[in-house]
Amino acid sequence: MAIESKAALRFARISPRKARVIVNLVRGKKVSQALDELAFTPKSGAPIVKKLIESALSNAKQADGSVNVDTLYVSQATVDKGPNRNMRRWRPRAQGRATPIVKGVSHIALVLTDSAPAPSGRQKFAAERQAARAATKAAKGASPKAEEAKSE
Numbered sequence: 001m002a003i004e005s006k007a008a009l010r011f012a013r014i015s016p017r018k019a020r021v022i023v024n025l026v027r028g029k030k031v032s033q034a035l036d037e038l039a040f041t042p043k044s045g046a047p048i049v050k051k052l053i054e055s056a057l058s059n060a061k062q063a064d065g066s067v068n069v070d071t072l073y074v075s076q077a078t079v080d081k082g083p084n085r086n087m088r089r090w091r092p093r094a095q096g097r098a099t100p101i102v103k104g105v106s107h108i109a110l111v112l113t114d115s116a117p118a119p120s121g122r123q124k125f126a127a128e129r130q131a132a133r134a135a136t137k138a139a140k141g142a143s144p145k146a147e148e149a150k151s152e
Helices: 016-026 031-039 046-063 121-140 144-151
Strands: 004-012 073-081 089-092 098-101 106-113
Touching: 004 046, 016 031, 016 046, 016 073, 016 106, 031 046, 031 073, 046 106
Parallel strands: none
Antiparallel strands: 004 106, 073 106, 089 098
16 A cells, blocks of 8 residues: 655745755655754755655644554655745846845645655666676776785
């Protein structure tokens, strides 16, 4: 039985660029590990994302009381730009002009599941590269300098 719990925070007063740093930090990790990392992350978005994960966790418990919290993963996490219509402020510019002051507003969405998420393209590439390096190292055997040191 696949458990899926969602939580969304709309109109969060943090720029999407700042929120994505935090969301990328917790995506694909176990919920307990993500909450521990967020507790000690000195970024402005950390408390916001931590509260959102706790909300998704509460949603999972509400839907199914027998859910095991230790088996849940942050499988999907996205940050989108929200509208800036409600903060219409202006900054004076040269020659009598004015430009809007753009404050960041974000929509953050999380999905918790009980199955481990598949590795992303970047993670796959890093794992394949590491395996290829290990294979070439094993194929070469010992390096020539190491063989000279052994013979002396």
